[in-house]
Amino acid sequence: MTSFKLRQLKLRPGEEYRDELEVELSPFEFGGQRYVPVPAKVPAEFVVNRGTTGTVFSLAFQARLHGPCYRCLGDAVLDVPIAVREYQASSPDDEELTTPYVHDDTLDLSAWARDAVALALPDKILCRPDCAGLCDVCGKNLNDEPHEHEEEDADPRWSALERLKENL
Helix, strand or coil: CCEEEHHHCCCCCCCEEEEEEEEECCCEEECCEEEEECCCEEEEEEEEEECCCEEEEEEEEEEEEEEECCCCCCEEEEEEEEEEEEEEECCCCCHHHCCCCEECCEEEHHHHHHHHHHHHCCCCCCCCCCCCCECCCCCCECCCCCCCCCCCCCCHHHHHHHHHHHHC
């Protein structure tokens, strides 16, 4: 877990602190599937700006995730650029003026980075944009073996319903 002790900063309003840190990213589940960041530690640009009413934290890095494709279950690799900010008020009157990543003057960079990656993910992680997925009849990967199945003859017990459908 990567964290940053805020007590070491002695910033006055208007001052800025910049650093390049290695942030540890943990694997997580998305849509019932496990995605692993590779590498587990990524270089990140970390900036702290002190204002008169609070502190703004900025974090920027590039994450690469490995996991299954949503459509074909093959290997998918996704590059996710991250640039996020959090605000912590000096004397917060409202819960919205605090960040959930600061506890006892320690900023949890790993949790913040993990949440930022999760929020930046697309709805469906695909191995490639034109992934054809799996055949719904036989289960073969349509990217490797594009094919179609012949339509099976309908059960004769449904013939009366078919005639009704044709009359509509």
